[in-house]
Amino acid sequence: MGKKYETPLLDELKKGAFPSFVTEIEKAAALTGQPEDLASMASDLLGHTELCYKEKVTHWKHGGIVGVRGYGGGVIGRYSDIPAKFPGVAHFHTVRINSPSGFYYQADSLKEICDLWDKYGSGLTNMHGSTGDMVMLGTRTEYLEPFFAEVSSRGWDLGGSGSAMRTPSCCLGMSRCEWANIDTMAITNDITQHYQDEMHRPAFPYKFKFKAAGCPVDCIASVARADMSIIGTWKGDIRIDQAEVKEYSKKMNIQSEVIDMCPTECMSFSGSELLINNSQCNRCMHCLARMPKALRPGTEKGATLLLGSKAPIVTGALMSWVIVPFIKMEPPYKEFYDLIDKIWEWWDENGKNRERIGELIERVSFPKFLKEVGLDPHPAMIKEPRRDPFFFWSEEDLAK
Template identity: 25%
Template sequence: MSLEKLDVGTLKKSGYMKQKQKDLFVVRLRMPCGNVTCEQLAGISEIAKKYGTGYIHITTRQGIQIPNVDIHNLDAITKELEDNGTPPGSCGPRVRNILSCPGNLECNYGIIDTYGMGGMLDREFFGEDMPVKIKFAVTGCPNACAKPQENDLGAMGILKPAIYTQDCTGCGTCTFMCPEKAIVVEDDKAKIIWDKCNLCGACVGACPSDLITEEWKGYRLFVGGKIGKHPKLGRELVDAKSPQEAIAIFRKIINWSKKNTHVGERFGDCIDRVGFETFRKEILG
């Protein structure tokens, strides 16, 4: 069936958003983690010239959209975008484009492979029909540049350090490297104050004698965040030790949301209505 024969609501779910001008649409592209090749970018440019008015918009969620596309050209632009490797994306009550920071592939502070995690989330959840829009964000460390606490579902890289105190000389170098002041020297031995430690991993490699190492690293999962008219920060749910474990927990959450979230009710508001502890037990019980 031709796209121009579909209703506006159905088109929106697939990334075609009706503009205020008659018969014109914005076409939003699928772009997990905001990554696009130079060749794809050049292709998008040519497609925007051909079917739009020669410019594109960079969205706040690391995506690209082409405005001013006539409804009669939706089938043609879709075919060219798919051939370009940048197909139309998702809008409306579905899982939206996956957002992430560069993670440990590029950033000095990155703990996890955010592109890898983002790709897994994209393959598992992108475009899935929901009672309301669901936004994911993946960030590489507790600096939280990708703002996982401001999204419905978020994952943050964390690293638990270990100190071999028996060989520690108490030089104090590590205390200066900890941004949270979570390391102190007591009785000439370095000690981690776990209530202050945010698992950023900055202390690993800071010891001149290499006595601080990685015990484990994983993913801290957040739920229920949003921005907009009534913003709220997401809450910590649980720590996962592997991307597979994190994906499995997110799958439980997505399925739970389908059963419990009212149409149009943001996920965080649903959690508040049901009760966070009830939600937590049903997901992790």
């Protein structure tokens, strides 16, 4: 179906050198061969979006009773509040498909899913939501089951939504990065398999996200975006190749670019030798990232677990903070899963509806959380760098 509406505001967004979402929606509107009720979806989306811009108010509403049988998540119901005016987007549900670890796809698999979406949906995708799922934008309720049947028959599954464990995601880890201290992709896959029920059948007070980063550079920004951040780290001294340090000194200013940038000031450089006071190192990775040939992490690898970050929906944004400074992350991950189960049980007992785990901890206090989950306080458990130790001495502690 071609252009049905005049869209002067959207047309402005087609100008310039960059790809435009308006152009992409117009291409979807020009698709042929779709069922009649899907054919007008993209063209009505253009008209609907233009009106939202013009009136500076959204005409979308979401939620409700929509999904596939047996699942409580994976589909986000979305409706226009002016369906008579734009019948093509009366329903415009989003379908989330569980992404593979590290977002690896074989090109034909993507083509296959996109072909199915042309058949059962609007033909539009914004590919990956911030949670990590493959996000298929816009379909009607009656097409959900047939689409799900087709994608699941090809080995795909829906991702998480609602008050559930969301689809875990991770950086590329050991598959493509020399800095990975943990196998993020294996961990993410294992969490996905281990907690299928928690992902597909929402049972929590609110959403819960896992993200795994191979090292403290945290390319996947887990510290700001995941209720549970799993960040690869190491124990022991940073390994130094002094010959390579000398090579770096010929092409960069080690003093200003590395030594002066160290947040704990634990490094020194004499001009010929680099020294690190490893007991003061907080493993920020800056030096390793600047001089990868000269510096390597210590040999005992594991992860730091952090808890509590979220975007500012109910209360303000939170960053994750450390709850376990070091844990071995090796199959079958028993220690990790035992801890997660305890945390979820505590959240289940104490959390209010729509209260994220980080908000609950802020409400009842971190010391209470540690005590009831059975974690020992540790100096690494700071809420923000160089500020406020986040635990308090109890009367029993003082009596010791």
